[in-house]
Amino acid sequence: MLNIVLANDDGVHAPGINILKETLRSIANVIVVAPMNERSTTGHTLTLDTTVRLEEIADDVYACNGFPAxxxxxxxxxxxxxxHSKYYGQKIDLLVxxxxxxxxxxxxxxYSGTVAAAREAAFHGIPAIAVSSCMDFKNPDKNTLYYYSASNFIKTLVQSNISxxxxxxxxxxxxxPWCAEAEILGTKVTRTGLRKYSEDIEERLDFRGRRYYWIGGVYKGFEEFPDSDCQAIEDKMISVAPVKLCDYGRSQMEIIEDLKGFLENIFPR
Structure with a gap:
C-alpha cells in the first residue's frame, strides 16, 4: 500500500484531517504530522530560531509544535x-x-499554511496535494459530513494513481464546495484566480491609551476570468488547480491539458 502523509494548518485535532485519515486508511498507510495548535494563514514559515518538538499522540499520529511546512x-x-523510526527505509508516496x-x-x-505544507513536500520531490472545503464563514453550516465530499474525492484520486x-x-x-456530494455539479481544472478584499486596518486604543491595530477586511468577490478556481467554486464545481513552482519542464498549459485528460478518464462528462 502507498504511504500517505497528512498535514494541515488547522491542527492535529481538526475534523478535516481526521475525516481524511479515516477515509484513506482503507486504501493506504496513513501517517499524520500536523500542528499541535491552529496555524492558519501562516504561509511558508519554517521554525529556524527555536526548537521543534514532535510527539506521537496516537498510532501514526504526530503533533508538532511548529508550522505546517x-x-x-x-x-x-x-x-x-x-x-530509529518505524518508517525508516520506506518512502513517502504522497503528501496531502x-x-x-x-x-x-x-x-x-x-498566505495559506495548508498550501505551504504541500509546497514544502513538492520542493523535496514528493507528489503533493492541498485540499480545502469551502465553508462560507458568513453563513457557517457546521455539518462536518460535508468534509466527506472532499475526502471521498481525494480517495478516488489516490485510487486512480494521482501520485x-x-x-x-x-x-x-x-x-x-461545502455541500453534500450529490449537490456537486462536476470537476474542473482551473487557474489560480484573484479574490478581492477590503483590507481594512482597524485602529483601537488599549487601557493605557496606546494605539494598536487589527488587520481585517471583508471579502468583496473575485475577478471574473475563464477557468478560475474562484469561478469553479461559485458554479458548485470541484476546482483542481495545478500550481507550478519552478519555470522548467512542461509548461503550465501542458500540465493543465494533461490533468484534464487524467480527470476526464475518472469523471467522464
Missing amino acids: DCSLMAIGHLFKNP SGINRGANLGQDVY KAIPQMTLLNINV
Missing part, C-alpha cells in the same frame, strides 16, 4: 530518515495537506 519537513527529514476548514482560492494560496500524474515541482490545489 515544519510538519512536512519533519515527516520527510526525520520520520522517514531516522534509523488538509482538509482545510475554508477555501484556499486565488492569491490566498500565498504518478503530478509533475515535479508542481502541487495540486483542490477546493471542494
Whole structure:
C-alpha cells in the first residue's frame, strides 16, 4: 500500500484531517504530522530560531509544535530518515495537506499554511496535494459530513494513481464546495484566480491609551476570468488547480491539458 502523509494548518485535532485519515486508511498507510495548535494563514514559515518538538499522540499520529511546512519537513527529514523510526527505509508516496476548514482560492494560496505544507513536500520531490472545503464563514453550516465530499474525492484520486500524474515541482490545489456530494455539479481544472478584499486596518486604543491595530477586511468577490478556481467554486464545481513552482519542464498549459485528460478518464462528462 502507498504511504500517505497528512498535514494541515488547522491542527492535529481538526475534523478535516481526521475525516481524511479515516477515509484513506482503507486504501493506504496513513501517517499524520500536523500542528499541535491552529496555524492558519501562516504561509511558508519554517521554525529556524527555536526548537521543534514532535510527539506521537496516537498510532501514526504526530503533533508538532511548529508550522505546517515544519510538519512536512519533519515527516520527510526525520520520520522517514531516522534509523530509529518505524518508517525508516520506506518512502513517502504522497503528501496531502488538509482538509482545510475554508477555501484556499486565488492569491490566498500565498498566505495559506495548508498550501505551504504541500509546497514544502513538492520542493523535496514528493507528489503533493492541498485540499480545502469551502465553508462560507458568513453563513457557517457546521455539518462536518460535508468534509466527506472532499475526502471521498481525494480517495478516488489516490485510487486512480494521482501520485504518478503530478509533475515535479508542481502541487495540486483542490477546493471542494461545502455541500453534500450529490449537490456537486462536476470537476474542473482551473487557474489560480484573484479574490478581492477590503483590507481594512482597524485602529483601537488599549487601557493605557496606546494605539494598536487589527488587520481585517471583508471579502468583496473575485475577478471574473475563464477557468478560475474562484469561478469553479461559485458554479458548485470541484476546482483542481495545478500550481507550478519552478519555470522548467512542461509548461503550465501542458500540465493543465494533461490533468484534464487524467480527470476526464475518472469523471467522464
